[in-house]
Amino acid sequence: MKAIVNGEVFAPHPIDEGVLLIGDEGRIAAVGPAAEVSIPPRAEIIDVGGRRVIPGLVDIHIHGLLGYSCMGAEVAQVATELPRFGVTGFCATTITAPMDRVLGALAELADIIDRPPRGARILGIHIEGPHLSPRRPGMADPKLQHPLTWVEFLEMQKAARGHIRMITFAPEEQGAAELIPRLREKGVLPVLGHSDATFEQVSDWVKRLGLNHATHAFNAMRGFHHRQPGTLGAVLLYDEIVAQLIADGHHVHPGAMALLWRLKGPERTAVISDAIPYAGMSPGEYLWEGYRLILDGQTSRLEDGTLAGAVTLLNQNIMTLVKRVGVPFAEAVMAAAQTPATAIGYGDQLGRLTPGYAADIAIVEEDGQVWQTWVGGELVFSRS
Numbered sequence: 328m329k330a331i332v333n334g335e336v337f338a339p340h341p342i343d344e345g346v347l348l349i350g351d352e353g354r355i356a357a358v359g360p361a362a363e364v365s366i367p368p369r370a371e372i373i374d375v376g377g378r379r380v381i382p383g384l385v386d387i388h389i390h391g392l393l394g395y396s397c398m399g400a401e402v403a404q405v406a407t408e409l410p411r412f413g414v415t416g417f418c419a420t421t422i423t424a425p426m427d428r429v430l431g432a433l434a435e436l437a438d439i440i441d442r443p444p445r446g447a448r449i450l451g452i453h454i455e456g457p458h459l460s461p462r463r464p465g466m467a468d469p470k471l472q473h474p475l476t477w478v479e480f481l482e483m484q485k486a487a488r489g490h491i492r493m494i495t496f497a498p499e500e501q502g503a504a505e506l507i508p509r510l511r512e513k514g515v516l517p518v519l520g521h522s523d524a525t526f527e528q529v530s531d532w533v534k535r536l537g538l539n540h541a542t543h544a545f546n547a548m549r550g551f552h553h554r555q556p557g558t559l560g561a562v563l564l565y566d567e568i569v570a571q572l573i574a575d576g577h578h579v580h581p582g583a584m585a586l587l588w589r590l591k592g593p594e595r596t597a598v599i600s601d602a603i604p605y606a607g608m609s610p611g612e613y614l615w616e617g618y619r620l621i622l623d624g625q626t627s628r629l630e631d632g633t634l635a636g637a638v639t640l641l642n643q644n645i646m647t648l649v650k651r652v653g654v655p656f657a658e659a660v661m662a663a664a665q666t667p668a669t670a671i672g673y674g675d676q677l678g679r680l681t682p683g684y685a686a687d688i689a690i691v692e693e694d695g696q697v698w699q700t701w702v703g704g705e706l707v708f709s710r711s
């Protein structure tokens with residue numbers, strides 16, 4: 328048994344001088360104020376010096392960091408490095424590529440997922456491309472995009488040995504929307520994204536097919552007009568939809584983030600990084616997938632100034648929500664842990680500091696810097 332003491336424990340409301348007990352099987356055994364939780368005499372005491380104790384963050388949309396990519400075996404390094412940013416679980420997110428490269432990457436990912444390294448949990452694979460709208464591909468090559476089909480999904484899932492958990496695709500492309508309920512039956516979350524759909528199309532998919540998740544709201548989707556509310560208008564309107572948000576403060580204006588937050592709140596906003604493999608690296612110039620990127624620590628841009636992928640991780644993004652949108656810290660944490668974990672089917676195991684849940688924990692400073700990270704009751708990162 329381990330006892331985390333002298334922390335501000337977010338469960339999810341802050342408990343001053345909180346105590347969190349971790350059982351030997353790596354699960355949370357008890358949480359509460361020091362006066363109410365009795366610490367077994369032989370427990371190992373971890374004094375966190377008044378720091379914040381939060382559930383480990385869950386990033387369901389990340390392409391890599393620190394020079395490592397999620398497009399293959401380097402996902403092992405991604406898993407190893409993520410705890411330094413307070414992330415304890417993630418979906419390895421692929422990028423648009425020719426299908427033979429995608430299938431090869433999926434097989435490599437499956438190998439690592441079946442023999443996971445010490446670090447953040449790899450909760451599955453998130454496919455993002457090449458089933459996007461050629462009109463809204465973002466950085467990806469529009470010429471490689473094609474409609475998602477059932478045959479191709481089965482081929483990818485076979486290569487991934489069943490580890491695909493999410494697919495971002497444009498449902499308006501040649502009837503791909505009809506796959507929404509079939510994907511869910513297979514335990515895969517169908518995700519609206521990189522889409523040029525009309526408001527009416529999305530309304531139909533929500534009501535008739537049960538669509539309930541959208542990739543990076545505002546970014547790479549048909550925008551809002553008061554006579555044509557577009558993909559974005561439907562994503563904002565329907566409570567059924569959990570909307571991912573790149574909360575780096577650059578991909579979405581703080582005013583637009585505030586609008587999303589007012590409509591969705593912490594239980595329907597999933598904070599993501601959408602980080603590219605150069606996230607977390609020093610300012611400078613890098614080459615990625617044929618692009619010359621200029622990193623400044625906050626953004627990655629092409630030479631003409633266009634934003635080219637995100638480079639901040641979730642511990643920083645929750646602080647951006649707090650500082651620039653005025654979101655309470657506890658709610659920002661919920662949107663970066665409980666909500667994404669729930670969206671991919673781990674809502675009863677991960678993302679909350681609740682007895683019975685996995686002891687996946689980040690201990691952070693007031694500015695969001697990570698001091699320690701625990702996965703399944705094991706220390707996987709410590710800043711000293």
Ligand SMILES: [Zn+2]
Pocket residue numbers: 388390420455601
């Ligand atoms: Zn992405």
